Amino acid sequence: MTDIPLLSLAIWVPILGGLLVLATGSDRNAPLARMLAFAVAVAGFVVTIPLYTGFDTTTSAMQFVELTSWVPRFNINYHLGVDGLSVLFVLLNAFITILVVMAGWQVIQDKVAQYMAAFLIMSGLMNGIFSALDGVLFYVFFEASLIPLYLIIGIWGGANRVYAAIKFFLYTLLGSLLMLIALLYLFMQSGGSFSILDWHQLPLPIEPQILIFLAFLIAFGVKVPMWPVHTWLPDAHVEAPTGGSVVLAAIALKLGAYGFLRFSLPIVPDAAHQLAPLVITLSLIAVVYIGFVALVQADMKKLVAYSSISHMGFVTLGFFMFNPLGVEGALVQMISHGFVSGAMFLCIGVLYDRMHSRQIADYGGVVNTMPKFAAFFMLFTMANSGLPATSGFVGEFMVVLGAVQYNFWIGFVAATTLILGAAYSLWMYKRVVFGKIANKHVAELEDINGREFAFLAILAACVLAMGLYPFPFTEVMHASVNELLRHVAVSKL
Amino acid sequence: MNFVVPDFYPAAAEIFVAVMALVIMLASTFARSIARNLSYFLTQATLIGAAFITIYTMEGEVVHTFNNLFISDLMGDFLKLMIYFSTAIALLYGRGYLADRKIDKPEYYLLALLMTLGMMVMVTANHMLPMYIGLEMMSLALYTMVAFDRDSARSTEAAMKYFVLGALASGLLLYGMSMVYGATGTLEFSAIAQAIYNQSANQTVLMFGLVFLVAGICFKLGVVPFHMWVPDVYQGAPTAVTLVIATAPKLAAFAMAVRLLIWALFDIAEEWQLMLMLVAAASIVLGNLAAIAQQNIKRMLAYSGISHMGFVLLGLLAGVVEGDRHFALNAYSSAMFYAVSYVIMSLASFGMVILLSRAGFEAENLDDFKGLNKRSSWYALMMLFVMFSMAGVPFFIGFFAKLSVLQAVVAAGYFWLAVLAVVMSVIGAFYYLRVVKLMYFDEPVDASPISAPAEVRVMLSANGIAIAALGLAPQMLMSVCAYALLGSL
Numbered sequence: 011m012t013d014i015p016l017l018s019l020a021i022w023v024p025i026l027g028g029l030l031v032l033a034t035g036s037d038r039n040a041p042l043a044r045m046l047a048f049a050v051a052v053a054g055f056v057v058t059i060p061l062y063t064g065f066d067t068t069t070s071a072m073q074f075v076e077l078t079s080w081v082p083r084f085n086i087n088y089h090l091g092v093d094g095l096s097v098l099f100v101l102l103n104a105f106i107t108i109l110v111v112m113a114g115w116q117v118i119q120d121k122v123a124q125y126m127a128a129f130l131i132m133s134g135l136m137n138g139i140f141s142a143l144d145g146v147l148f149y150v151f152f153e154a155s156l157i158p159l160y161l162i163i164g165i166w167g168g169a170n171r172v173y174a175a176i177k178f179f180l181y182t183l184l185g186s187l188l189m190l191i192a193l194l195y196l197f198m199q200s201g202g203s204f205s206i207l208d209w210h211q212l213p214l215p216i217e218p219q220i221l222i223f224l225a226f227l228i229a230f231g232v233k234v235p236m237w238p239v240h241t242w243l244p245d246a247h248v249e250a251p252t253g254g255s256v257v258l259a260a261i262a263l264k265l266g267a268y269g270f271l272r273f274s275l276p277i278v279p280d281a282a283h284q285l286a287p288l289v290i291t292l293s294l295i296a297v298v299y300i301g302f303v304a305l306v307q308a309d310m311k312k313l314v315a316y317s318s319i320s321h322m323g324f325v326t327l328g329f330f331m332f333n334p335l336g337v338e339g340a341l342v343q344m345i346s347h348g349f350v351s352g353a354m355f356l357c358i359g360v361l362y363d364r365m366h367s368r369q370i371a372d373y374g375g376v377v378n379t380m381p382k383f384a385a386f387f388m389l390f391t392m393a394n395s396g397l398p399a400t401s402g403f404v405g406e407f408m409v410v411l412g413a414v415q416y417n418f419w420i421g422f423v424a425a426t427t428l429i430l431g432a433a434y435s436l437w438m439y440k441r442v443v444f445g446k447i448a449n450k451h452v453a454e455l456e457d458i459n460g461r462e463f464a465f466l467a468i469l470a471a472c473v474l475a476m477g478l479y480p481f482p483f484t485e486v487m488h489a490s491v492n493e494l495l496r497h498v499a500v501s502k503l
Numbered sequence: 504m505n506f507v508v509p510d511f512y513p514a515a516a517e518i519f520v521a522v523m524a525l526v527i528m529l530a531s532t533f534a535r536s537i538a539r540n541l542s543y544f545l546t547q548a549t550l551i552g553a554a555f556i557t558i559y560t561m562e563g564e565v566v567h568t569f570n571n572l573f574i575s576d577l578m579g580d581f582l583k584l585m586i587y588f589s590t591a592i593a594l595l596y597g598r599g600y601l602a603d604r605k606i607d608k609p610e611y612y613l614l615a616l617l618m619t620l621g622m623m624v625m626v627t628a629n630h631m632l633p634m635y636i637g638l639e640m641m642s643l644a645l646y647t648m649v650a651f652d653r654d655s656a657r658s659t660e661a662a663m664k665y666f667v668l669g670a671l672a673s674g675l676l677l678y679g680m681s682m683v684y685g686a687t688g689t690l691e692f693s694a695i696a697q698a699i700y701n702q703s704a705n706q707t708v709l710m711f712g713l714v715f716l717v718a719g720i721c722f723k724l725g726v727v728p729f730h731m732w733v734p735d736v737y738q739g740a741p742t743a744v745t746l747v748i749a750t751a752p753k754l755a756a757f758a759m760a761v762r763l764l765i766w767a768l769f770d771i772a773e774e775w776q777l778m779l780m781l782v783a784a785a786s787i788v789l790g791n792l793a794a795i796a797q798q799n800i801k802r803m804l805a806y807s808g809i810s811h812m813g814f815v816l817l818g819l820l821a822g823v824v825e826g827d828r829h830f831a832l833n834a835y836s837s838a839m840f841y842a843v844s845y846v847i848m849s850l851a852s853f854g855m856v857i858l859l860s861r862a863g864f865e866a867e868n869l870d871d872f873k874g875l876n877k878r879s880s881w882y883a884l885m886m887l888f889v890m891f892s893m894a895g896v897p898f899f900i901g902f903f904a905k906l907s908v909l910q911a912v913v914a915a916g917y918f919w920l921a922v923l924a925v926v927m928s929v930i931g932a933f934y935y936l937r938v939v940k941l942m943y944f945d946e947p948v949d950a951s952p953i954s955a956p957a958e959v960r961v962m963l964s965a966n967g968i969a970i971a972a973l974g975l976a977p978q979m980l981m982s983v984c985a986y987a988l989l990g991s992l
Contacts, residue, residue, distance in 0.1 A: 035880075081903070083981040084910065124880070146906070150897035157891060160936070164944040165876075172944050176936055183896075183932050187925040190906070194913040194921070 015076050016064075017090040019057040020100055020137045024050060024107065028130030031123055040122040044115060047126035051111045054133060055104040061097055067485050070094065070493030072143060072207070080147070085202050089144040094490030095271050095341065096140045098483065099264055102348045103140070106260045107133040109465045110253040113356055116461075117252065117363050118166060125166060129253060132158040136261050140268060145193045145204040148272075152265065153186055159254065159262065167249040174242075174249035181232050181242040189229035192222045196277070210276045213502045216284075223281035226274045227289070233266030234326060236289075237296040240319045247315035248368070252359030255311065259318050259351035264344050267325045271337075271494065275329065279498040286330045293330070294423050296323025301430035305437070310361075310368045313438055314354045317394060320427060321347050327424055328409040331416045332498060337491045338484055339408025345483060346393070346401035346476055353390040353469040357383070360462055361442075364455055370441050374448030379455040384443050386458075386466040391439040393473045395432035401476035402431075510568040513575035516556040516583065517623050523549040524616045531609035542609035543598060546616050550591045553619075557583050565990060567629060571691055574629035578839075581987040582626045582758050589750040589846050590619050592962060596854045597743025599956045603862035604741065606652050615747065618644035622755035628762060631680040631690040638676070638723070641755060642669050645748060649740040661739025668732045672722035679715025682708050683767070692767040699770045713771065716763055717778050723756035724812045727785040734793075737805035742860060742867070745801055746853035749808055750846045757842045760819060765835065766991075772823040779820040780920065786813030787924055791931035801867050803934060804852055807893060810931060811845045817924060818908045821915035830914055836985040837907035843980065844904035847973070851889045851966040858882060858955045858963055872938055874947025882953065883942045885967030892970045894935040895928055899974040907981065 027050030034043045066073060072091030080088040092100060110129050118125045135158070138151035156179055164175035197204055200212050214222070232239045243263075247255050275282050297320050304316035321343065328340025360383060361376070362368055377384040393400035396407075406428065414421030447453050458466065476483060511518060527545045531538035557580055565576045594615055601607035617640060624637030646669065650662030684690055686709040687698035698704050722729040737745045764775055790810025797803035818838025822831040859866030859875075866872075876883040892899030905928070912921045955963075973980055 081978045081981065083978055083985065084907070121876075124876075150902070153897045153902070157887075157896060160939070161943055164940060172940055175944070176933065176940065179936055180929055180933060184926070184929040187929060188922070190909065191913060191918070191921050191925060194906075194910050195918075197910065198914055 014060075016057060016061055016074050017076055017092065017100075017137070017141045020054065020061070020104065021090075021134045021141070023057055023134070024054040024104075024130040024137070025134035027053065028127040028134065031130060032127035034123045037120070037122055040119070043123040043126055044111075047111050047130060048108070050130055051104075051108045051133070054130070055101075055108055058101050058104040058137075061092065062101055062486070065097055065486060067094070068489060070489040073097075075143075080144075084146070084197075084204070086146045086204050087144045088147060089205060090141045090147075091143045092141050094487040095494070096268065098341075098345055098486060099140045099261070099268060100137050102264075102345055103133055103136050103261045106256060106348065106352055109352065109356065109469070110256050112461060112465050113256065113359060114251070114253045117359070121165065125162070125253075128158040128162050129257065132162075132257065136265070139265055143206050145196065145206055145209070147204075148206070149186065149190060149193060153183075155262075155265075156182055159258070162254040162257075163246055163250045166251040167254070169249070170245070171249040174245040177242045178246040181239065185229035185232035185239075188225045192225035195222065206272060206277075210497065212277070214278065216280055216503060219278040219281035219502070220285065223274055223278045223285055226269065226278075227285075230266040230269035230274065231292075233269065234263060234322050235266070235319060236292050236323065236326060237300060237319070238292075240296070240300070243319060244312050244315040247318075247355075248309060248311045252355060252362065255315075255355040255359075256352045259314070259355055260348040263318060263322055264348065267322065267329070267340070267344055270326065270329050275498050276494060278502070280501050280503055282330070282498065283332070286332070289326060289330045290420060293323040293327035294420065296320055297327065297424055297427050298430070301427055301434065304434040305430070307434075308370055310358045310370055310438060310442070311355070312368075313370075313434060314351060314358065314394075317431065317434060318347070318351050320431070321351070324406060324409050324424065324427060327420075328405075328412055331409070331412040332495060333412050333415055334491055334495060335408050335415060336412025337495065338487055339405050339410075339412055341405075341487050341491070342401075342408060342476075342480060342483060343405025346405050346473070349469055349472045349476065350390055350393045350400075350402055353386075353466065353473065354394055356465060356469070357387045357390060360458060360466075365451055370438060372449070373442040373452060374445045375452055376443045376455065378447050379452060380457045382463065383458045383466075386470055387439065387443060389470050389473065391435045393477070395435040396428050397432075399474070399477045401473045401480070403477060404480045509570070510566075513560060513562075513566045513568050514573055514627070515560050516553045517620065517627070519556055520549060520553050520616060520620045520623065523552070524613060524620065527609070527613050527616065531613070538609040539607055542612040543594070543607075546594065546612040547591055549616060550587045550619065554584055554587045557587075563990065571693075572630045572633050573627055575627060576991045577987040577989075578761065578991040579626045579758070581983060582754050583623055585754055585843055585846065586619060586622050586626070586751045589754070589850055590615060590747065592850050592854075592966070593743075593746045593750055595962055596850070596857050596959055597746055599959060600743045600857045600860060601741070603860075604652060606741065608651075611648065611651060614644045614648050618648070618747070619751070622751060625755045626758040629692050629766075631684070631692075634759060634762065635673075635677060635680065637755075638759065639673060641752060642673065645744075645752065648744045648747065649736060651744060652741050655741075657739045658741060661736045664739075665732055665736045668722070672719050672729065675715045675722070676719025679712045679717075679719060682712030682715065686712060692762060695767040696769060699768065709771070710774065713768060713775055714778070716768075717775055717782075720756065720760045720763065721782055723759065724753065724815070725809055726782050726812045726816060727789045727809065728782075730786065730789070730809045733809055734797075734802045734805040737808075738799055738801045738867070742801065742853060742856050742865070746850065746857065749804070749849045749853060753808075753812065753849075754842060754846060757815065757839065761835065761839075761991075764819070765822070765831075769823075773826075776820040776823065779816045780917070783813045783816035783820060784920065784923055786810055786816070787927045791927045791934075794931065794934045797934070798869055799867055800856055800869050800872070800938075801853075803869065804849070804856075807931065807934070808845075808849065810927070811841075811893070814905065814908050814924065815841050815845070817912050817920065821911040821917065824915045830911065832985065832988060833914065834911040836981070836988045837911045839988060840981055840984040841904040841908050843984065844900045844973070847966070848889055848892050848901060848970060851885065851963065851970060852893070854959070854963045854966060855882065855886050855889065858953060858959060861951075861954050869938065869941060870948060872941045873945040873949075875942040877947050878950065879953050881964070885963060886942060887939055888967045888970045890935040890938050892974065894932040896932075897974065898971065900970050900977060900980075902974060903977040903981070
C-alpha cells in the first residue's frame, strides 16, 4: 500500500479542479474551460486507478484508510476508506465524469465554465459519499452534492426545469434530514461516536432499530428512488441536460442503494430482517408496475427514466434477499446500470442535439441516416433489456437466482422484468430507428462525429466486457459481501 | 452605607464607548463641514478600540464590580466582541446606502454607538436594573434609527409600531422583574438563584414573574407569538437599519436570555423550558410557512429570522432533562453557536440587499435578484452561499449550527421537536431555493451594473467566504462558544 492519500485525491482533485475551471470566468474563455475540465476529469480518473490495481481482494476490511480529526467538539472525523462494496463506484463515478465532460463539449454554449465546474465538483462530492466512513462526513457530502445537481437541472435544463429542480431538491432534502436525526440518535447511543464502523457493532433494541431503519428507508428510498417516492426522477431526468441525466442515472441513483449496504443492513440488521417484506414488496412494485409505466411513455427520456426506476427496484430486491447471489447481483446490476443507462441517455442526447425533440413519435427510420449510431443504440437497448452477453444480463440473472433461492414466487415476479424490459426497450428502438424515414428532419440527420463515436465506443466496450467476463468486478466485491452477510445474520438485540 | 470606589477596570470598554459617544457628539457639532466622515470614522475607531480594550481586560475568571451590578466573564467578553464586530460591519455596509438617500447624518453613527453601549450593558448586567437600562438604551437608539428617514411614511410607521410594541414589551419585562423581586426580595441574579435554591421564594408569584420575563425576552428575540413587529419593522426601516436590527441586538437578546433564565432562574429551568418549547415550535412553523408567501426579500428574511431564533431557543430549552444538568453546557453553547452563525449569515444577506440597491432604487423585491448570475456571477455565488447556509445545507456554517442544535435536542430526548424542526426546515428550504432559482435560472430584469463602493464589495466577499470557510472548519468557533460558557455556568 502506498502512503499517498488516494481517496482524498479522488475527492479533492475534481473539486479543486472544478473551482479552477470556475475561475476561467465568462464564455469568452469557453475553449479553455473545456480543455481544463477535460484535463481535470482525466486526472480525477487517473488517481482512482491505483484504488483498483492496489485493492486487496482477499480482505473485507476497509482499505486506503485516512483518518484525521475534523470537528473534535462532536468527535467528527475526516475518515475515509473503501471496501469491496464501494471501490467500484468511485471508479465508475470518475469514469462517467470524463464522458459527461465530453458529452457537453459542443452542446453547452452558455456558461460553459459553470457547467463543467458543477459536474467536476459533484463528481468529487460523490466520491466523498462512497468513501466516507464517518456519519457526518457522509451526510455532508450527501447533502452538498444536491447543490450542483440543483443548479445543473435548473440552469441548463428543459422547459419545465425549475419545477423539476426544486422538486428534486426538496424530496431528497426531506429524506436526508430525517436520516440526520437517525445519525444523531446513533451518535448518542454509541456514546459520542460518528464512526460508521462503530455503529456496525452497536447493539440496539428493536424499536429504535425499526425507527432508524424507516428514517434510512425514506432517505435512501427517495434517492434510489423506490416506489412510491420516485416521482421526482422522471421530472428531473426529462428536464436535465444530457450530462445531468447521465450523472443522475449512472451515479446519483447508486447513492441510495449504497446507503442501504453501508447503513441500513449492517447497523440495524434485525429491523432489516423484520421489514424485508416491506422493501421486497416495494421493489417488486417498482419492477413490475414501473415497467408497465415505462411501456406507455411517449418521451424517450421518460421511458429510460422509468426503466431506471424498474432496474433500481431490482437492486433493492437483491439486497434484501440476504444471500450472496442477491447482493452481488445487485451490485453488478448497479455498475451495469451505470454504464447502460448512462449510454442510453447519451444516445438520446445525440438525437436530441440534432432534432431538439425527445418524442418517440417525431422519429422513425433513423437507421437510414445514422447507421453507426443505430448500431450502438441497438447494443445499449439490448443491454437495457438484459440480453445475455451484455452487462445487463449478469446482474439481473444473479438477482433472479438469488430471489428464487429466497422464495420461488418472488423470483418469478422479478423475472417478469426480463420480458417487460425487452418490451419497452425494443419497442422504443423499433419505433425510433426502424421503418421508413418518418419526416424531413430525420432525412437531414447526420451520423455521429468522432467525439460521439469515442464515448459511445468506450461505453460499448465496457458493456460487452462486463457481460462476457464479469469476474474482475465480482472478485473485488466478494470478500466484502460475504462479510456483510455474515454480519447481517447476527442479531444485535 | 459606606461609599466604596468601585473597580472600574472590568468596565473599561463600556466607559470608553460612553466617553467616545460624547466626544463624537461634540466633535460633530463643532466640525460641521466634515462631521459626516468624522463621526463615521470615529465610530469605527471606537468599535475597534473597544474590541482591543475588551481583549486586553479579558480575564479567565468571573469578576463582579459596582456592587455586583456588573459582571465580567468570558461569555460577556465574547458576545461583546461579536457585537462590535457585527455593528462595525453593519455600519460599513450601510454607509453608502445612507449617503445615497442623504440620511447619513452624524447622529446616525452616534445612535449606533449608544445602541452598542446599551447592548454592552445588557451583556454585562448582573442585576435586573442594569439589564433593563441597557435594554432601554439599545431600544431607544433603535427606534430612532428606524425613523431616521423621517420623510418616508413607511419608516416612521415602522418606527411607531416598533416603539409602541417595544414599550409594551419593556413594560411586561419590568412587571416580570418586579414580581421576581416580590418573590425573592432581590434583583441581583445570583441572589435570586440562591433564593430559589433555598426555596424561600413564593412559587406562585415567581411563576407569574417568569411568564412575563419570558414574554419580554421573546419579544426582543422576535419569536412567535411576540413576532408581529419583526416583518413590518424590517421592511419599513431603511435597509441599513434593518441590517443593524437583524444582527447585534439578537446577540444582546440572547445574552439577556442567558443571564435571566440561566443565571437567575436555572432552578426552575423545567418551567421555562416548557414555555420556550412551545415558542420555539411555533416560531419554526410560522416563520418558515410565512416566509414562503413573501415577495419582499426583507420581509422574507424577517420571517426566516423568526424561524432561526426558534432554532436558537431549541438549544436553550435542551439544557436540563428531568433534573439532569449535564447536558447544559452542550445545549447552551450550541444555542450560542447558532446565534453567532445566524448573525454572520444575516449580515451577508442584508448586505446583499444593500449591494443591489442604489440611489433612488431599493432592491427589496425578490424579483430584483433575478438573473444576478448574469449580472455578476461572483455575488450570485456569495448569495448562493448565504441561502444554502441558511437552509442548513452542508459545507456552510448554517449546517453545523443546525447540527449542533439538533444534536442537543436529540440528546435531551425531544425527538418530536427535532422531527418538527427538520420537516419545517425542508419547507423552509423552498424559499431559499427560490432565491437561488431567481438568481441562476431567470433572466435579469434590471441590467444595470452593481455600483456599491469598493469596501462593501470586499467586505461582502469576505463575509460570504467566511460562511463557507467556517462551514469547512467550524471547530474553532464551536470551541470558543463552549469555552466562553464554561466559565459562566
